[in-house]
Amino acid sequence: MADFQGYFILFLIWLISTFLIRSFFKCTRSKPHLPPSPFALPIIGHLHLLAPIPHQAFHKISLRYGPVIRLFLGSVPCVVACSPETAKEFLKTYENSFLDRPQNSAVDYLTYGSKDFSFAPYGSYWKFMKKIVMSQLLNGTTLDLLLPVRHDEINCFIKLLSQKAKVGKAVDLDGELVKLTNNVISRMLMSERCSEDENEAGEMRKLVTEIAEITGKFNLSDYIWFCKNLDLQGFGKRLKDIRTRFDALIERIMKEHEEARKQEIGDVKDLLYILLDIAHDESMEIKLTRENIKAFILDIFAAGTDTSAITTEWALAELINHPNIMIKAIEEIDQVVGKNRLLQESDIPNLPYLQAIVKETLRLHPTGPMILRQSTEDCRVAGYDIPANTTIFVNVWALGRDPNHWENPLEFKPERFEKNQLDVRGQHFHMLPFGSGRRMCPGTSLALHVVHATLGAMIQCFEWKAGRDGNLTSVDMEEGLGITLPRANPLVCIPVARLDPIPLSM
Numbered sequence: 001m002a003d004f005q006g007y008f009i010l011f012l013i014w015l016i017s018t019f020l021i022r023s024f025f026k027c028t029r030s031k032p033h034l035p036p037s038p039f040a041l042p043i044i045g046h047l048h049l050l051a052p053i054p055h056q057a058f059h060k061i062s063l064r065y066g067p068v069i070r071l072f073l074g075s076v077p078c079v080v081a082c083s084p085e086t087a088k089e090f091l092k093t094y095e096n097s098f099l100d101r102p103q104n105s106a107v108d109y110l111t112y113g114s115k116d117f118s119f120a121p122y123g124s125y126w127k128f129m130k131k132i133v134m135s136q137l138l139n140g141t142t143l144d145l146l147l148p149v150r151h152d153e154i155n156c157f158i159k160l161l162s163q164k165a166k167v168g169k170a171v172d173l174d175g176e177l178v179k180l181t182n183n184v185i186s187r188m189l190m191s192e193r194c195s196e197d198e199n200e201a202g203e204m205r206k207l208v209t210e211i212a213e214i215t216g217k218f219n220l221s222d223y224i225w226f227c228k229n230l231d232l233q234g235f236g237k238r239l240k241d242i243r244t245r246f247d248a249l250i251e252r253i254m255k256e257h258e259e260a261r262k263q264e265i266g267d268v269k270d271l272l273y274i275l276l277d278i279a280h281d282e283s284m285e286i287k288l289t290r291e292n293i294k295a296f297i298l299d300i301f302a303a304g305t306d307t308s309a310i311t312t313e314w315a316l317a318e319l320i321n322h323p324n325i326m327i328k329a330i331e332e333i334d335q336v337v338g339k340n341r342l343l344q345e346s347d348i349p350n351l352p353y354l355q356a357i358v359k360e361t362l363r364l365h366p367t368g369p370m371i372l373r374q375s376t377e378d379c380r381v382a383g384y385d386i387p388a389n390t391t392i393f394v395n396v397w398a399l400g401r402d403p404n405h406w407e408n409p410l411e412f413k414p415e416r417f418e419k420n421q422l423d424v425r426g427q428h429f430h431m432l433p434f435g436s437g438r439r440m441c442p443g444t445s446l447a448l449h450v451v452h453a454t455l456g457a458m459i460q461c462f463e464w465k466a467g468r469d470g471n472l473t474s475v476d477m478e479e480g481l482g483i484t485l486p487r488a489n490p491l492v493c494i495p496v497a498r499l500d501p502i503p504l505s506m
């Protein structure tokens with residue numbers, strides 16, 4: 001009996017001490033200090049708060065909860081940075097922890113299992129491609145060599161507008177600008193135009209539109225864990241169809257290029273030609289595969305066409321709504337370029353007001369409204385603990401409207417850029433249309449050339465009457481849904497010739 005009592009007392013001591021020790025360690029172990037978060041619903045988390053337009057919704061939530069917020073999109077943990085100060089912490093101070101991008105099933109499938117550049121994890125393949133992109137594909141020398149392509153396409157576009165002007169017909173600028181930028185990218189990449197609808201080349205434009213649409217759609221299997229292997233929205237079939245068609249088209253173009261390489265035909269090398277040279281170069285530290293090349297081409301189409309076209313469309317819409325700014329821009333162009341020739345890319349450095357208009361457009365209408373990154377390790381940012389594998393959104397749209405950094409932020413006022421050196425290349429964290437740091441947009445220079453030259457030529461050659469009948473005095477500025485910040489209602493206008501651009505552009 002005495003033995004039993006002894007064991008019982010020992011057991012009680014063990015039980016109490018275990019409990020006390022556990023409680024002690026629980027108290028001393030510091031709890032992670034996570035960013036504030038609104039109330040989340042089971043399964044969907046905060047998905048219901050994202051409507052109608054995610055970057056606007058994030059901004060609204062941050063006005064209540066602060067500049068860094070934590071959300072669950074379904075079961076995916078996310079953090080949103082909505083102020084220039086916090087954007088700087090994520091993209092510069094702690095950049096090393098945020099150099100990856102989150103994966104999504106549509107992009108993964110279309111890029112042959114993430115064999116592309118834009119979504120590649122920050123590692124040896126991405127570094128290899130970045131070096132090639134900056135030194136051979138989108139560098140100043142290659143852009144200069146391919147200037148005739150851009151010049152030619154802008155001339156074709158102005159001629160088309162001129163034909164519409166002659167018969168007083170309205171132009172759907174959304175569609176025509178996308179055709180223009182698609183042609184520029186397609187000819188720079190692989191010396192083919194996209195816009196002949198009837199032939200095989202028109203297929204590429206259709207594919208680019210379908211790819212933008214499907215990758216921009218919300219896919220349940222990316223966010224709701226138990227839907228991971230279910231294809232409730234039927235995306236799988238559409239993705240398979242798109243990739244099969246893209247593959248057939250790109251295979252044909254690659255084979256033609258390979259033939260031309262063998263026979264050493266062609267004096268100006270397009271980007272595909274340069275990529276094939278690199279793939280055949282035995283001295284390269286990484287061997288580019290066929291799938292790497294195809295995925296890269298898809299990346300450039302996806303990243304480089306809608307973005308530049310929609311920026312130009314927003315800029316013209318702002319000018320239509322601000323006739324005084326339009327007049328000032330035309331006066332500058334008439335003075336610097338004159339009326340006897342079409343504005344060229346080489347005129348841009350002498351057109352500071354046109355440059356200010358483009359900057360102001362990118363501030364209010366950044367066509368990459370949110371920078372997407374993924375944390376690769378636990379870290380502490382802006383005083384909060386950010387766990388590894390968190391999706392990070394930097395709300396570029398909100399940065400450009402921050403009243404602590406911009407006077408009357410909602411006003412379209414290019415003059416704000418006249419007296420300062422603010423540029424768009426990722427150094428000023430209240431203005432990040434092309435992102436910042438190592439993963440910043442490598443197409444910035446190309447995009448700026450195309451947007452300035454197109455917008456400049458459009459306002460040099462035409463007056464613009466808004467609406468199908470040309471009878472609107474202003475246009476609405478409502479945003480639509482999409483990853484490249486499209487307008488809710490595409491811009492439709494009648495061009496009225498100011499100069500006769502056809503002989504000018506010959």
Ligand code: HEM
Binds near residue numbers: 303311435444
């Ligand atoms: C107005 C036009 C454009 C805008 C607003 C824009 C904006 C952006 C933004 C915000 C990013 C993310 C940057 C970051 O994470 O810090 C990005 C990435 C990228 N952009 Fe652009 N872009 C434009 C045009 C272009 C063009 C013309 C090309 C190529 C021809 C291009 C190719 C890319 C690529 C490949 C990436 C991924 C880079 C990487 O992950 O390392 N973009 N762009």
